[in-house]
Amino acid sequence: MTLNLSNRTLRVSFVLALAAASLPALSMRKDQPRDAVAAAQADPAQRASSPERGAIKFKQNCSRCHEAPQGFSSRISATVVRHMRVRASLSAQDERDILRFLNP
Amino acid sequence: MIAAEISTRATVFGAPQRRRNALGDIPLTKGRLSSDTRLRAEAYGEHMPTKQVFKSSEQRKRPRHLTIASLTALVLSAGLPIAAQDVPLISGGVGFVTSTSGGNTTYIPVISPVLAAPLGKHILVESRATILDAYFPKGGGQSGYTSSSFLGLSYLQMDYIANPHLTVVAGEFLTPFGTYNERLSPIWISNFESAPLIFTLGTMSTGSSVGGMLRGSAFSNDNVSLDYAAYFSAASTNEQFNAQRSSGGRADLYFPKAGVEVGGSYGRLLQNTHQNFSGIHLWWEPADSLVKFRSEYAHGPHSQGYWMESEFHLANSSSVNTLRRAVQPVVRWQQTFRTSPDPADGLPSTDTKRVDFGLDFLLPHEVRINSSYSRQLSSAQNSNIWQTGIVYRFLFPTWRGK
Numbered sequence: 001m002t003l004n005l006s007n008r009t010l011r012v013s014f015v016l017a018l019a020a021a022s023l024p025a026l027s028m029r030k031d032q033p034r035d036a037v038a039a040a041q042a043d044p045a046q047r048a049s050s051p052e053r054g055a056i057k058f059k060q061n062c063s064r065c066h067e068a069p070q071g072f073s074s075r076i077s078a079t080v081v082r083h084m085r086v087r088a089s090l091s092a093q094d095e096r097d098i099l100r101f102l103n104p
Numbered sequence: 105m106i107a108a109e110i111s112t113r114a115t116v117f118g119a120p121q122r123r124r125n126a127l128g129d130i131p132l133t134k135g136r137l138s139s140d141t142r143l144r145a146e147a148y149g150e151h152m153p154t155k156q157v158f159k160s161s162e163q164r165k166r167p168r169h170l171t172i173a174s175l176t177a178l179v180l181s182a183g184l185p186i187a188a189q190d191v192p193l194i195s196g197g198v199g200f201v202t203s204t205s206g207g208n209t210t211y212i213p214v215i216s217p218v219l220a221a222p223l224g225k226h227i228l229v230e231s232r233a234t235i236l237d238a239y240f241p242k243g244g245g246q247s248g249y250t251s252s253s254f255l256g257l258s259y260l261q262m263d264y265i266a267n268p269h270l271t272v273v274a275g276e277f278l279t280p281f282g283t284y285n286e287r288l289s290p291i292w293i294s295n296f297e298s299a300p301l302i303f304t305l306g307t308m309s310t311g312s313s314v315g316g317m318l319r320g321s322a323f324s325n326d327n328v329s330l331d332y333a334a335y336f337s338a339a340s341t342n343e344q345f346n347a348q349r350s351s352g353g354r355a356d357l358y359f360p361k362a363g364v365e366v367g368g369s370y371g372r373l374l375q376n377t378h379q380n381f382s383g384i385h386l387w388w389e390p391a392d393s394l395v396k397f398r399s400e401y402a403h404g405p406h407s408q409g410y411w412m413e414s415e416f417h418l419a420n421s422s423s424v425n426t427l428r429r430a431v432q433p434v435v436r437w438q439q440t441f442r443t444s445p446d447p448a449d450g451l452p453s454t455d456t457k458r459v460d461f462g463l464d465f466l467l468p469h470e471v472r473i474n475s476s477y478s479r480q481l482s483s484a485q486n487s488n489i490w491q492t493g494i495v496y497r498f499l500f501p502t503w504r505g506k
Contacts (some may be wrong), residue, residue, distance in 0.1 A: 059391045060360035067294050067466075069499060076501045078190040082228055083220040085265075087286065089331035089356075090326035092268035 054101025057094050074103040127219040191501045192221035192324070197292035199495035202307050205487055210240040211249075216258075216291050221502075231260040232290075257314060257344045258289075271483050273317040276345050280317065280333035280354045281369040286391035292497040295415055295434045296460055296476050298489070302440060304450030306352070306371045306381035307401035313337030314347040331356045335448075339375055349375040356385075363390035369402075379405045392420055407451040409440035415464075434462040436477075456482040470497035 058068060062084060069080055078099060085095045130207040146269050203210045214236035221229045239251045261275035278286045288294045303311075317335035324330070333355035340346060352371030359365070365387040373379040383402035390396075392415045401410040413436040419428035440456045447453070462476035471494065478489040 028115075041294060056391075057360075060363070063391075064363075064387070064389045064396075065287055072499075072501070073191075075189075075191045076193065079193050079220050079222050079501075080499075082190070082222055083193075083230060086230070086263045086271050086273070086319070089321050089333070091321040091329065094321075094324065097426055 006065050051101045051104040054097035057097045059087060061090060077102040119324060153417055185198060190222040191503060192295045193499060193501055194219055195499035197495045197497050199291055199493055201297050201493040204490040210238060212236050213237050225283050226265045228263040232258040234258060238393060270318060270320045277317055278313050279307045279311060279313045280335060281352060282383050282402060283373050284337045285311055292472060295464055296436060296462055297474055297491040297493045300411040301404045301438050301458060305404045306369055306383050308350045308373055310346050310348060313345055314340045315344050329358045348373060364388050393418060404449055405445045406446035406449055411436055411438035430466050432464040432466060433479050434464060436460040452482055455484045456480060466505045
């Protein structure tokens with residue numbers, strides 16, 4: 001088996017690789033306003049999230065199977081909660097509340 | 105014989121049970137026969153065409169350029185989100201399990217790592233593997249022990265959170281049928297080291313599917329939530345991605361204040377003879393109650409069965425008595441009914457009853473000890489099964505997040 005690539009194929013591959021690698025960055029930029037105060041002001045549900053509400057959500061959902069992870073930063077907790085959002089089919093509001101509970 | 109033996113042993117620690125397929129492979133590892141692994145690797149090595157690639161200097165330059173260009177693009181563009189991105193995690197459980205039945209004891213050191221890697225705000229790549237060594241008596245009048253190693257992927261999937269109500273999943277994922285497969289099979293969660301007898305019904309025997317899945321929370325408020333999952337799986341005979349062609353789904357209705365969840369599952373096997381599987385589950389887990397109850401029923405074309413499990417807490421989480429909080433008695437009752445012979449569905453060949461009594465200890469620092477005694481009754485054979493397991497739950501961020 002030999003690999004025989006033309007220059008055009010290389011250029012196209014480079015552009016595709018650049019585009020694919022840029023997706024997370026573009027996605028971040030698009031969502032950054034949603035992470036900011038502006039999003040909280042625009043979304044009443046997000047504004048209502050609180051550690052107390054998150055504690056209740058955690059007790060009603062997560063603690064059915066396991067205890068709360070302790071002592072992790074918000075960036076780490078965010079991954080944990082997103083992982084569980086998918087696995088436990090949590091709602092977006094539950095995800096925000098529980099994240100606030102883990103990192104008030 | 106060894107494969108069948110290990111298949112049986114493999115069920116004791118709660119990992120998805122893999123059925124032997126027509127090729128005689130081991131179920132747990134999705135087809136990888138441990139004794140064949142080295143031979144297959146060597147065979148692949150002999151036939152891999154690496155020495156024939158990049159023969160000429162011109163051909164060597166092109167892939168080098170492509171590699172450099174791609175890496176440069178990745179570094180330049182991926183460098184921006186890294187600073188603000190959530191931290192990828194490696195978590196999971198490492199443990200040691202023993203199972204004694206009929207005077208024979210099997211020892212299983214096991215590690216089950218989980219990867220969760222977010223990409224931006226909408227994508228999550230996640231995977232879980234199981235790596236173990238099983239040490240069991242040689243049998244056949246021979247003294248001493250023999251062992252077999254396993255490496256199997258439970259899932260390797262990419263999740264795209266499309267909107268608050270929909271997540272699109274692609275890759276290999278745990279088949280969403282019933283509750284045990286997705287929620288209770290991790291070794292750091294399950295109350296017992298053995299999976300329920302009906303586990304293979306509806307999960308298409310492999311426990312995993314390869315294809316696509318739509319899932320999410322259809323709606324949710326303080327009083328009730330409705331979750332759903334619907335999937336389609338292609339047939340795959342790959343060693344690490346073994347799956348059968350099937351489709352199905354599950355829907356759950358959860359009342360959080362009462363702690364009650366009811367749900368139904370459906371699966372249709374589309375490979376060879378089409379078969380329908382259905383199931384229902386009921387969980388009752390009030391938040392501050394000292395008793396939790398879980399149950400599941402599954403029905404297949406040749407067999408059916410159910411399990412009911414109760415766990416008792418001697419003190420609630422606010423109690424200052426740490427010993428009473430740590431001890432957790434559990435009991436599980438299960439029964440299977442054989443309506444017609446089917447050696448492939450994974451259930452006992454005759455009607456079977458089984459009761460499991462367990463005493464679990466939830467220790468500090470994410471350590472859990474499970475111990476249980478089981479009595480299994482059937483017209484084929486009555487047996488006693490003793491099982492113990494100690495599991496440490498770990499979690500490592502790949503870098504220090506702020």
